[in-house]
Amino acid sequence: MIADYIAVGAANVEYGGPAEGMPRLIDGVIGQPPPTLTEAYTKSRKEVREWHMSAPLGQFHEARKKFDAAGLNWFSGVNTIAADCDDEEIDAIFKQMDAMGVKIFCTNQTRVDTAARMIAPAKKYGIKPAFHTHDKSDDANEVASADSLERLLKMSPMFMINLDIGHYTAGNQDAVAFIKRHHDRITHLHVKDRKKNHGPNMAWGEGDTPIKECLRLIRDNHFPIYAIVEREYHGSNDGTAVEETKKDLDYMRAALLS
Amino acid sequence: MQTRREFGKMAAAVLTSSALSARAGWAAGKLDSTVKGVKLGVIAPVIQPAQTASRKHPSSAKAADRR
Numbered sequence: 001m002i003a004d005y006i007a008v009g010a011a012n013v014e015y016g017g018p019a020e021g022m023p024r025l026i027d028g029v030i031g032q033p034p035p036t037l038t039e040a041y042t043k044s045r046k047e048v049r050e051w052h053m054s055a056p057l058g059q060f061h062e063a064r065k066k067f068d069a070a071g072l073n074w075f076s077g078v079n080t081i082a083a084d085c086d087d088e089e090i091d092a093i094f095k096q097m098d099a100m101g102v103k104i105f106c107t108n109q110t111r112v113d114t115a116a117r118m119i120a121p122a123k124k125y126g127i128k129p130a131f132h133t134h135d136k137s138d139d140a141n142e143v144a145s146a147d148s149l150e151r152l153l154k155m156s157p158m159f160m161i162n163l164d165i166g167h168y169t170a171g172n173q174d175a176v177a178f179i180k181r182h183h184d185r186i187t188h189l190h191v192k193d194r195k196k197n198h199g200p201n202m203a204w205g206e207g208d209t210p211i212k213e214c215l216r217l218i219r220d221n222h223f224p225i226y227a228i229v230e231r232e233y234h235g236s237n238d239g240t241a242v243e244e245t246k247k248d249l250d251y252m253r254a255a256l257l258s
Numbered sequence: 259m260q261t262r263r264e265f266g267k268m269a270a271a272v273l274t275s276s277a278l279s280a281r282a283g284w285a286a287g288k289l290d291s292t293v294k295g296v297k298l299g300v301i302a303p304v305i306q307p308a309q310t311a312s313r314k315h316p317s318s319a320k321a322a323d324r325r
Contacts, residue, residue: 005300011291012299071288078301106301190301219294229300249291249298256293 002070008245012226013067014188016078017100018059023047031080031109045084052092060099075226076130076162076188077105081114094121104128104187106162112141112148115155122158130162130187135198137171144171146178153185160185164230166192169209170199176213179223188226189214191252192233201233204251212255219256227252 005013025048027034027041034041067074077097081090097105107129110118118129131152137145143152144167152159163186165175179186191214193207194200204211218225229248231241238244291298 001302006289008300009289009291010298010300011289012297013302014299015302073297073299075299215296219296222295224297226297226299229298231300245300249300252296252298253293256296 002066002072004242005072006070007242008249010229010245010249011071012073012075012228014076014078014106014228015067015074017096017102018063020059021055022051028082032082032111033084049085049089052089052096055096057096057099060096060101064099064101074100074102075104077102078108079105079110080108081110081118081129083111083114085114085117087117087120090117091121091124094125094127097127098125102127104130104160106130106132106188106190107143108132109134110143112143112152115152115159119156119158122156128158128160128187130160132162132190133164133168133171133173135167135171135194137173144168144173146173149178149182153182160187162186162188162190164190164192165211165214166190166194166201166207166209166230166232169196169207170194172196176210176217179214179217179225183218183221183223183225186223186225188228189218190230191215191227191248192230201235203233203235204248211251215252215255 005011023044025041026044027038028045029035033045064074077100079093079097081093085093103126105127110129110131115129115131121127122129131143131149133149134142134144136142137148140148142148149161153161161178161182163175163178167190168175168178191211193202193204193209193211195202196208199208201207215227217223218227229245229252231245231248239247
């Protein structure tokens with residue numbers, strides 16, 4: 001895996017960490033419980049909780065050593081704090097991230113109503129949740145609209161935003177305006193190109209996402225915000241994953257150099 | 259105003275220069291993907307979808323469930 005990062009020329013990496021021995025959750029819905037609990041979900045969810053509580057931390061320490069030795073900046077983790085995580089499990093998840101040595105993490109599919117229970121562990125471990133945006137901007141419990149993001153930012157100075165400019169645009173939100181208003185609370189962008197009105201992922205440059213405008217805004221104002229490729233468009237796939245990722249990175253380089 | 263075609267040509271030119279700069283970065287002992295002060299990077303599943311799916315979304319390994 002580390003060789004792939006080096007091959008694409010990406011020094012900055014967001015990675016959820018090793019999951020050695022982690023059971024597979026069955027019947028969950030994008031990291032959250034299903035609307036109707038199934039026996040398989042309940043059983044596997046209990047196993048996942050047990051893994052969070054008891055997995056040896058050595059695998060996380062070892063992963064950190066490997067990234068550091070390779071000269072890569074593993075700057076962020078990824079974790080969904082599911083609605084059915086109790087406080088002990090949330091603490092255990094933060095403890096794992098602490099062992100990884102990350103100071104921020106993408107909250108992935110975490111919802112707004114779980115955020116309050118993340119304030120104490122964020123402070124305890126010094127790890128800032130970067131709330132990851134989606135496109136369901138009409139749902140107040142989703143991390144999606146400018147309003148929901150601003151509510152989160154008011155909850156704790158430890159709370160940050162991982163602005164996924166593709167999803168945010170698909171939810172008919174204005175990424176450029178949000179960066180201008182809240183640049184000091186944005187840790188990183190997820191860069192992809194989607195169409196508005198919950199439209200699909202597109203080849204970069206063919207969607208509605210203001211990729212170049214966002215990048216140049218960061219560049220021109222010296223905002224310390226990472227720009228991270230999240231390759232969700234698989235329409236052409238002319239090359240390998242590494243080759244396609246390099247194209248996306250080069251798209252960003254071209255935008256920043258012009 | 260740059261057309262998409264013009265931008266594509268520029269991106270191709272950057273592809274070559276970035277390969278060179280990556281090598282230069284390694285020559286200095288550390289990879290650097292900072293361009294004009296902006297730190298560029300990747301999220302792990304970009305490259306390794308299968309390996310990190312369970313970590314990103316413990317509920318499912320289906321690609322459609324990823325974000």
